[in-house]
Amino acid sequence: MSTEAANDLLLRALLRQPVPRTPVWMMRQAGRYLPEYLEIRGNAGSFMNLCTNPELACEVTLQPLRRFRLDAAILFSDILTVPDAMGLGLHFSAGEGPRFSRPVRTSADVEALPVVDPGEELRYVMDAVSLIRRELDGTVPLIGFSGSPWTVATYMVEGGGSKTHGRIKALAYDQPAVLHALLGKVADVTCAYLNAQVQAGAQALMIFDTWGSVLSPRLYREFSLDYMQRILDRLQRQSDGATVPVVLFTKGAGPRLAQMADTGCDALGVDWTTDMGEARRLTGDRVALQGNLDPSVLLAGPDVIRTEVAAVLESYGDGPGHVFNLGHGITPDVDPDHAAAMIDAVHELSPRYHGDV
């Protein structure tokens, strides 16, 4: 480990411990808005070549940390590496997003799905995690992640992205047992995947439930939240004597934040459609909250960015338990200097919300 002072603000904030200022990172902080990313991405040939090559995945993970005063690194990878390892044949077609060659649609498809060992089948991810930890040398914590079983399953059943998620929702209504069998398998592999990331060196975990909010309240509980709960109950949440905080993020969760807080997770991601103050009220300070600047704010000028950062900090208010972030991933059309303006504003404006620590 390095002798330089480690920045553990993120881990402390996720555990609702006092910090001198609000830590900040950005969803998709390694991504297409960065010219240095685009250069490596262009040379790699494909997005999956980046994901599966530990040296390249490490390099793009570290790129935003060289530019910005970020308080965390997040593994560069994709939520669909898990179903790819289960044999579905992930590929990315231009302009169409991710596609699977062998979608899962019947009871027989589900039964035929192998429960793989991510430590073996996704060795390249674990190698990337170890390498990133070594390169970070203790400067900031490394976040590992996965998709939620429901969100990953939407792609597995639909065969790619979808506007209405009609196929998987038809399964949910018409053949719930088949969908439960699928989600159970995905949850078990995902749990093993996250545990392997922790063993390889991930210091915090985030579960991305991008599509949970397309479900009715009853179906959300049954098909999305219950499987995140199953993962939480089986995760290795201590490593090398330290707690590994777990963040759940359902985009568009709104009033569902309250029941999400009951899962025993450490923190919730909050998108920009719920005010942080309202999210805090809904969750009663039982969990830390991460968010929630509208990513579109970064399309505006630095003065507006600063004002909007101030509004998010003020909405959360005093005390520990806030990790500043965007409400969803940074978009490719953002000027990196605008991301810097956001991060600088958090550094400058957030100390007043934290007492002497």
Add this chain to the structure above:
Amino acid sequence: MSTEAANDLLLRALLRQPVPRTPVWMMRQAGRYLPEYLEIRGNAGSFMNLCTNPELACEVTLQPLRRFRLDAAILFSDILTVPDAMGLGLHFSAGEGPRFSRPVRTSADVEALPVVDPGEELRYVMDAVSLIRRELDGTVPLIGFSGSPWTVATYMVEGGGSKTHGRIKALAYDQPAVLHALLGKVADVTCAYLNAQVQAGAQALMIFDTWGSVLSPRLYREFSLDYMQRILDRLQRQSDGATVPVVLFTKGAGPRLAQMADTGCDALGVDWTTDMGEARRLTGDRVALQGNLDPSVLLAGPDVIRTEVAAVLESYGDGPGHVFNLGHGITPDVDPDHAAAMIDAVHELSPRYHGDV
């Protein structure tokens, strides 16, 4: 007018008056799931040819009423006829959805926009409304509609559909005065458009705010809700001695239903991500509620459909003020017999929620 007994269940329910059973209609009930619609659509050459031809618009409006026991007709048209009349050049490219040849992006673009007279520029819509009323002959009420100014403006600024609505949100954050000027113009034309529909014979109105929920709570109030309020304040809400009920629908409104109920509208559309009972609690019986079966339920079998219809009715509970509908438009992949199963279930199961009237 006809001598046969008029079915005014919809109008009474929207005004929270007692009814013997819950009325039912479906968003997009005239649409691609119906083979008879596809036949006319195929012969018409283009979607806009259907909209601009009063006889064809009337015919497709009436098609679902011949198949199903529906309690309302809704004008067949599109929310983008308004900006088309303002000169933006609407066209539909295959697989891409609606596009505008001349999007509105600058202050000069907004200033150059004409405030048109919909009674003239959208005469074809009024002719369709009159014709449909004549053909309906008093059997069921006719609903007119428009998009919300915010939702219509998203297409005007983005130039078509969008995943992130980055251009218009950048305007909202960076040049709010320009966006307010645009929304003001669109609201004024929309209000005149809806009033002209009432004059032509529309008996209820619905304002579709498909994209309001992509905004933060503050921006929703400022850029979406306030302009629906402006329309409501200026609408002609009486016609021929009858009240013309107005329904607001923000998809994904969730907790925003409460402030929507404060606008003085008569009813709110509710999508399937909020339970009807919760929507009723949030709005305190100040307005009627319309919804909210998940459209994907219609992909399941008739038994499941019946069970889910029962759950929606039960969630709303006893008393007046419920109009049964889907939580969003019916999708093209639905078997029309499944729509019939839903409608029949409402007829059969809903009387128990209404006392003797």
